[in-house]
Amino acid sequence: MERNFRMLRVMKDRMEICGSCGTIAPPGKYQCAQCHALFDSNRVEVSPPDNELSYARLIGNFVCRRCGENIAISHFTLEGFQCPVCNSQERFDWALWEDIVKYAHNVADLCGFDQPDATDTVFWQTFREREGEDVLRRFRAIGRNSAAYTITNRRPHLAQYNVDVSPGNPVCENCHLPLAIRVDDGTLVTQCGECGEFQEYELMSNIEDYLFLFACISPWHLAERSKDDSRPTLPVPDSPTPWWMVFQGPSVLRQKIDRTLRRLNEETARNNQRIERRKVAAHARHHRMKIRARKRAAVILLTVGVSTAAITSVVLHFLNF
Numbered sequence: 001m002e003r004n005f006r007m008l009r010v011m012k013d014r015m016e017i018c019g020s021c022g023t024i025a026p027p028g029k030y031q032c033a034q035c036h037a038l039f040d041s042n043r044v045e046v047s048p049p050d051n052e053l054s055y056a057r058l059i060g061n062f063v064c065r066r067c068g069e070n071i072a073i074s075h076f077t078l079e080g081f082q083c084p085v086c087n088s089q090e091r092f093d094w095a096l097w098e099d100i101v102k103y104a105h106n107v108a109d110l111c112g113f114d115q116p117d118a119t120d121t122v123f124w125q126t127f128r129e130r131e132g133e134d135v136l137r138r139f140r141a142i143g144r145n146s147a148a149y150t151i152t153n154r155r156p157h158l159a160q161y162n163v164d165v166s167p168g169n170p171v172c173e174n175c176h177l178p179l180a181i182r183v184d185d186g187t188l189v190t191q192c193g194e195c196g197e198f199q200e201y202e203l204m205s206n207i208e209d210y211l212f213l214f215a216c217i218s219p220w221h222l223a224e225r226s227k228d229d230s231r232p233t234l235p236v237p238d239s240p241t242p243w244w245m246v247f248q249g250p251s252v253l254r255q256k257i258d259r260t261l262r263r264l265n266e267e268t269a270r271n272n273q274r275i276e277r278r279k280v281a282a283h284a285r286h287h288r289m290k291i292r293a294r295k296r297a298a299v300i301l302l303t304v305g306v307s308t309a310a311i312t313s314v315v316l317h318f319l320n321f
Protein backbone atom coordinates (compact mmCIF):
# COMPACT_ATOMS: atom_id res chain seq x y z
CA MET A 1 0.00 0.00 0.00
CA GLU A 2 1.33 3.39 -0.92
CA ARG A 3 1.81 5.85 1.94
CA ASN A 4 2.38 9.52 1.55
CA PHE A 5 4.02 11.32 4.45
CA ARG A 6 2.52 14.77 4.72
CA MET A 7 4.79 17.76 4.33
CA LEU A 8 4.07 20.64 6.64
CA ARG A 9 2.48 23.79 5.40
CA VAL A 10 4.02 27.20 5.78
CA MET A 11 0.69 28.87 6.44
CA LYS A 12 -1.26 28.32 9.60
CA ASP A 13 -4.95 27.75 9.70
CA ARG A 14 -6.94 30.37 11.49
CA MET A 15 -6.26 30.43 15.20
CA GLU A 16 -7.83 32.06 18.22
CA ILE A 17 -5.76 34.35 20.39
CA CYS A 18 -6.17 36.25 23.65
CA GLY A 19 -7.44 39.75 22.84
CA SER A 20 -5.38 41.23 25.68
CA CYS A 21 -1.92 39.85 25.00
CA GLY A 22 -2.12 38.08 21.62
CA THR A 23 -1.07 34.64 22.93
CA ILE A 24 -2.79 31.62 21.39
CA ALA A 25 -6.06 30.77 23.18
CA PRO A 26 -6.25 26.95 23.36
CA PRO A 27 -9.74 25.52 22.80
CA GLY A 28 -11.67 24.80 26.00
CA LYS A 29 -9.67 27.24 28.15
CA TYR A 30 -11.57 30.10 29.78
CA GLN A 31 -8.62 32.19 30.94
CA CYS A 32 -5.31 33.29 29.39
CA ALA A 33 -2.42 31.57 31.17
CA GLN A 34 -0.09 34.42 30.20
CA CYS A 35 -2.02 37.60 31.11
CA HIS A 36 -4.94 36.07 33.09
CA ALA A 37 -7.61 37.84 30.98
CA LEU A 38 -10.88 35.92 30.79
CA PHE A 39 -11.59 34.60 27.32
CA ASP A 40 -15.40 34.99 27.35
CA SER A 41 -15.28 38.36 25.59
CA ASN A 42 -11.63 38.25 24.70
CA ARG A 43 -11.16 35.43 22.19
CA VAL A 44 -10.17 36.85 18.79
CA GLU A 45 -9.81 34.87 15.59
CA VAL A 46 -6.81 35.68 13.39
CA SER A 47 -6.15 34.74 9.80
CA PRO A 48 -2.82 33.22 8.82
CA PRO A 49 -0.26 35.78 7.60
CA ASP A 50 -0.13 36.00 3.81
CA ASN A 51 3.64 36.27 3.88
CA GLU A 52 6.06 33.69 5.25
CA LEU A 53 6.27 35.37 8.63
CA SER A 54 5.49 33.75 11.97
CA TYR A 55 5.35 35.31 15.43
CA ALA A 56 6.42 34.19 18.88
CA ARG A 57 5.59 36.07 22.06
CA LEU A 58 8.33 36.01 24.68
CA ILE A 59 8.38 36.85 28.34
CA GLY A 60 11.21 35.97 30.69
CA ASN A 61 14.17 36.91 32.80
CA PHE A 62 17.61 35.76 33.85
CA VAL A 63 19.58 35.82 37.08
CA CYS A 64 22.19 38.53 37.67
CA ARG A 65 25.47 36.76 38.41
CA ARG A 66 26.58 39.55 40.68
CA CYS A 67 23.59 40.13 42.97
CA GLY A 68 21.24 37.23 42.17
CA GLU A 69 18.37 39.55 41.18
CA ASN A 70 16.13 38.74 38.19
CA ILE A 71 16.75 40.85 35.07
CA ALA A 72 14.00 41.12 32.45
CA ILE A 73 14.94 39.91 28.96
CA SER A 74 13.14 42.76 27.21
CA HIS A 75 14.55 42.63 23.66
CA PHE A 76 17.13 40.97 21.46
CA THR A 77 20.66 42.24 22.03
CA LEU A 78 24.11 40.71 22.17
CA GLU A 79 25.34 43.53 24.39
CA GLY A 80 23.79 42.09 27.54
CA PHE A 81 21.48 43.82 30.00
CA GLN A 82 22.10 46.18 32.86
CA CYS A 83 20.96 44.85 36.23
CA PRO A 84 18.39 47.31 37.66
CA VAL A 85 19.55 46.53 41.20
CA CYS A 86 23.37 46.41 41.19
CA ASN A 87 23.81 48.24 37.84
CA SER A 88 26.36 45.75 36.54
CA GLN A 89 26.24 45.09 32.79
CA GLU A 90 25.38 41.40 32.64
CA ARG A 91 26.47 39.40 29.60
CA PHE A 92 23.77 37.65 27.58
CA ASP A 93 25.46 36.51 24.39
CA TRP A 94 24.58 34.22 21.50
CA ALA A 95 25.41 31.08 23.51
CA LEU A 96 22.38 32.01 25.63
CA TRP A 97 20.20 33.35 22.84
CA GLU A 98 20.63 30.37 20.54
CA ASP A 99 18.18 28.02 22.30
CA ILE A 100 15.67 30.83 22.87
CA VAL A 101 15.66 31.85 19.18
CA LYS A 102 15.56 28.21 18.03
CA TYR A 103 12.62 27.21 20.22
CA ALA A 104 10.77 30.48 19.64
CA HIS A 105 10.92 29.81 15.88
CA ASN A 106 9.84 26.17 16.32
CA VAL A 107 6.89 27.29 18.43
CA ALA A 108 5.91 30.13 16.08
CA ASP A 109 6.20 27.92 13.03
CA LEU A 110 4.87 24.54 14.18
CA CYS A 111 2.48 25.18 17.04
CA GLY A 112 -1.13 26.15 16.89
CA PHE A 113 -4.31 24.57 15.71
CA ASP A 114 -2.75 23.11 12.58
CA GLN A 115 -0.15 21.03 14.36
CA PRO A 116 0.04 17.64 12.70
CA ASP A 117 -2.60 15.58 14.48
CA ALA A 118 -2.11 12.61 16.75
CA THR A 119 -2.58 10.12 13.92
CA ASP A 120 0.38 11.54 12.00
CA THR A 121 2.74 9.34 13.95
CA VAL A 122 5.56 9.60 11.41
CA PHE A 123 5.81 13.33 12.07
CA TRP A 124 5.88 12.87 15.82
CA GLN A 125 8.30 9.93 15.64
CA THR A 126 10.62 12.10 13.61
CA PHE A 127 10.15 14.93 16.09
CA ARG A 128 10.95 12.60 19.00
CA GLU A 129 14.12 11.39 17.27
CA ARG A 130 15.20 14.97 16.64
CA GLU A 131 14.29 16.61 19.93
CA GLY A 132 13.66 13.91 22.53
CA GLU A 133 10.66 12.79 24.50
CA ASP A 134 10.61 15.65 27.01
CA VAL A 135 10.58 18.38 24.38
CA LEU A 136 7.98 16.47 22.37
CA ARG A 137 5.63 16.20 25.33
CA ARG A 138 5.82 19.90 26.19
CA PHE A 139 5.74 21.02 22.57
CA ARG A 140 2.68 18.97 21.57
CA ALA A 141 0.59 20.59 24.28
CA ILE A 142 1.05 24.12 22.90
CA GLY A 143 -2.09 25.35 21.20
CA ARG A 144 -4.01 22.28 22.35
CA ASN A 145 -4.07 22.64 26.11
CA SER A 146 -1.27 25.03 26.97
CA ALA A 147 -0.20 28.38 25.56
CA ALA A 148 3.52 28.54 26.21
CA TYR A 149 6.72 26.56 25.97
CA THR A 150 9.14 27.32 28.78
CA ILE A 151 12.81 27.45 27.86
CA THR A 152 15.37 27.24 30.66
CA ASN A 153 19.12 27.13 30.66
CA ARG A 154 20.51 24.04 32.37
CA ARG A 155 24.18 24.70 31.59
CA PRO A 156 25.70 25.63 34.96
CA HIS A 157 28.50 27.85 33.62
CA LEU A 158 26.03 30.19 31.89
CA ALA A 159 23.40 32.57 33.29
CA GLN A 160 20.21 30.85 34.46
CA TYR A 161 17.19 32.05 32.53
CA ASN A 162 13.52 31.24 32.15
CA VAL A 163 11.60 32.34 29.05
CA ASP A 164 8.04 31.49 28.01
CA VAL A 165 7.46 31.45 24.25
CA SER A 166 3.97 31.26 22.73
CA PRO A 167 2.50 31.27 19.23
CA GLY A 168 -0.02 34.03 18.53
CA ASN A 169 -0.34 37.42 16.90
CA PRO A 170 0.59 40.85 18.33
CA VAL A 171 -2.49 42.92 19.23
CA CYS A 172 -3.18 46.67 19.29
CA GLU A 173 -2.73 48.12 22.77
CA ASN A 174 -5.75 50.40 22.32
CA CYS A 175 -8.29 48.17 20.57
CA HIS A 176 -6.97 44.70 21.50
CA LEU A 177 -7.42 43.58 17.91
CA PRO A 178 -4.77 41.63 15.94
CA LEU A 179 -2.25 43.89 14.23
CA ALA A 180 -1.65 43.51 10.51
CA ILE A 181 2.07 43.01 9.91
CA ARG A 182 3.89 43.66 6.64
CA VAL A 183 7.36 44.38 5.33
CA ASP A 184 7.60 47.81 3.75
CA ASP A 185 10.62 49.78 2.58
CA GLY A 186 13.12 47.84 4.67
CA THR A 187 11.10 47.94 7.88
CA LEU A 188 8.52 45.77 9.59
CA VAL A 189 5.26 47.71 9.81
CA THR A 190 2.57 46.82 12.34
CA GLN A 191 -0.81 48.46 11.86
CA CYS A 192 -4.17 48.30 13.61
CA GLY A 193 -7.10 47.99 11.21
CA GLU A 194 -9.39 49.65 13.76
CA CYS A 195 -7.59 52.77 15.09
CA GLY A 196 -4.87 53.00 12.43
CA GLU A 197 -2.05 53.04 14.99
CA PHE A 198 1.14 51.95 13.26
CA GLN A 199 4.79 51.39 14.13
CA GLU A 200 7.91 50.64 12.15
CA TYR A 201 10.55 48.22 13.42
CA GLU A 202 14.05 47.58 12.15
CA LEU A 203 14.78 44.34 10.26
CA MET A 204 17.67 42.17 11.38
CA SER A 205 20.49 42.60 8.90
CA ASN A 206 22.00 39.10 8.89
CA ILE A 207 19.15 36.74 9.61
CA GLU A 208 21.08 33.58 8.61
CA ASP A 209 23.45 34.22 11.53
CA TYR A 210 20.53 34.37 13.94
CA LEU A 211 18.45 31.36 12.84
CA PHE A 212 16.09 33.45 10.67
CA LEU A 213 15.12 35.90 13.34
CA PHE A 214 13.73 38.54 10.98
CA ALA A 215 12.63 41.35 13.31
CA CYS A 216 11.59 42.03 16.88
CA ILE A 217 8.54 43.92 18.09
CA SER A 218 9.54 45.84 21.20
CA PRO A 219 10.26 49.54 21.89
CA TRP A 220 14.01 48.75 21.71
CA HIS A 221 13.66 47.73 18.06
CA LEU A 222 11.69 50.72 16.72
CA ALA A 223 13.13 51.79 13.37
CA GLU A 224 13.48 55.44 14.48
CA ARG A 225 15.69 54.32 17.37
CA SER A 226 18.01 52.32 15.12
CA LYS A 227 18.47 55.34 12.79
CA ASP A 228 19.31 57.70 15.63
CA ASP A 229 22.76 57.15 17.14
CA SER A 230 22.11 59.56 19.99
CA ARG A 231 19.11 57.58 21.19
CA PRO A 232 18.77 57.58 24.95
CA THR A 233 18.83 54.13 26.50
CA LEU A 234 15.42 52.88 27.53
CA PRO A 235 15.01 52.16 31.22
CA VAL A 236 15.36 48.51 32.18
CA PRO A 237 11.91 47.19 33.06
CA ASP A 238 11.47 46.15 36.70
CA SER A 239 9.49 43.07 35.82
CA PRO A 240 9.39 40.75 32.80
CA THR A 241 7.89 42.55 29.80
CA PRO A 242 6.37 40.68 26.87
CA TRP A 243 7.72 41.27 23.35
CA TRP A 244 7.63 39.45 20.00
CA MET A 245 10.10 37.76 17.71
CA VAL A 246 9.19 37.69 14.02
CA PHE A 247 10.62 34.90 11.88
CA GLN A 248 10.78 34.44 8.16
CA GLY A 249 10.39 31.06 6.49
CA PRO A 250 10.43 27.55 7.92
CA SER A 251 12.11 26.83 11.24
CA VAL A 252 15.24 24.70 11.36
CA LEU A 253 13.21 21.90 12.97
CA ARG A 254 10.59 21.97 10.21
CA GLN A 255 13.30 21.82 7.55
CA LYS A 256 14.82 18.79 9.30
CA ILE A 257 11.48 17.03 9.67
CA ASP A 258 10.52 17.78 6.07
CA ARG A 259 13.84 16.35 4.87
CA THR A 260 13.21 13.16 6.87
CA LEU A 261 9.63 12.87 5.56
CA ARG A 262 10.85 13.43 1.99
CA ARG A 263 13.45 10.69 2.45
CA LEU A 264 10.77 8.34 3.81
CA ASN A 265 8.55 9.10 0.82
CA GLU A 266 11.41 8.38 -1.58
CA GLU A 267 12.23 5.11 0.23
CA THR A 268 8.57 4.10 0.11
CA ALA A 269 8.40 4.89 -3.62
CA ARG A 270 11.57 2.84 -4.25
CA ASN A 271 10.18 -0.09 -2.20
CA ASN A 272 6.91 0.08 -4.11
CA GLN A 273 8.80 -0.02 -7.42
CA ARG A 274 10.80 -3.01 -6.20
CA ILE A 275 7.58 -4.83 -5.15
CA GLU A 276 5.99 -3.98 -8.52
CA ARG A 277 9.03 -5.30 -10.43
CA ARG A 278 8.97 -8.52 -8.39
CA LYS A 279 5.25 -8.96 -9.12
CA VAL A 280 5.83 -8.54 -12.88
CA ALA A 281 8.72 -11.04 -12.81
CA ALA A 282 6.64 -13.57 -10.83
CA HIS A 283 3.77 -13.17 -13.29
CA ALA A 284 6.10 -13.76 -16.27
CA ARG A 285 7.56 -16.85 -14.60
CA HIS A 286 4.08 -18.23 -13.95
CA HIS A 287 3.13 -17.60 -17.59
CA ARG A 288 6.25 -19.40 -18.88
CA MET A 289 5.55 -22.39 -16.63
CA LYS A 290 1.97 -22.57 -17.88
CA ILE A 291 3.13 -22.66 -21.54
CA ARG A 292 5.72 -25.33 -20.71
CA ALA A 293 3.06 -27.47 -19.00
CA ARG A 294 0.75 -27.12 -21.98
CA LYS A 295 3.50 -28.18 -24.38
CA ARG A 296 4.27 -31.21 -22.22
CA ALA A 297 0.58 -32.17 -22.17
CA ALA A 298 0.39 -31.82 -25.95
CA VAL A 299 3.44 -34.10 -26.42
CA ILE A 300 1.94 -36.71 -24.06
CA LEU A 301 -1.39 -36.60 -25.84
CA LEU A 302 0.31 -36.92 -29.22
CA THR A 303 2.44 -39.85 -28.03
CA VAL A 304 -0.59 -41.55 -26.51
CA GLY A 305 -2.58 -40.91 -29.75
CA VAL A 306 0.18 -42.26 -32.01
CA SER A 307 0.78 -45.28 -29.75
CA THR A 308 -2.94 -46.07 -29.62
CA ALA A 309 -3.16 -45.86 -33.42
CA ALA A 310 -0.11 -48.12 -33.84
CA ILE A 311 -1.41 -50.71 -31.36
CA THR A 312 -4.85 -50.64 -33.01
CA SER A 313 -3.35 -51.17 -36.47
CA VAL A 314 -1.13 -54.05 -35.18
CA VAL A 315 -4.11 -55.70 -33.45
CA LEU A 316 -6.23 -55.32 -36.58
CA HIS A 317 -3.37 -56.75 -38.66
CA PHE A 318 -3.19 -59.86 -36.44
CA LEU A 319 -6.93 -60.34 -36.57
CA ASN A 320 -6.59 -60.21 -40.35
CA PHE A 321 -8.95 -57.42 -40.98
Ligand SMILES: [Zn+2]
Binding pocket: 018, 019, 020, 021, 022, 023, 032, 033, 034, 035, 036, 037
Ligand atom coordinates in the same frame (compact mmCIF):
# COMPACT_ATOMS: atom_id res chain seq x y z
ZN1 LIG B 1 -3.52 37.01 27.39
Ligand SMILES: [Zn+2]
Binding pocket: 064, 065, 066, 067, 068, 069, 083, 084, 085, 086, 087, 088
Ligand atom coordinates in the same frame (compact mmCIF):
# COMPACT_ATOMS: atom_id res chain seq x y z
ZN1 LIG C 1 22.61 42.65 39.87
Ligand SMILES: [Zn+2]
Binding pocket: 172, 173, 174, 175, 176, 177, 192, 193, 194, 195, 196, 197
Ligand atom coordinates in the same frame (compact mmCIF):
# COMPACT_ATOMS: atom_id res chain seq x y z
ZN1 LIG D 1 -6.09 49.87 17.48
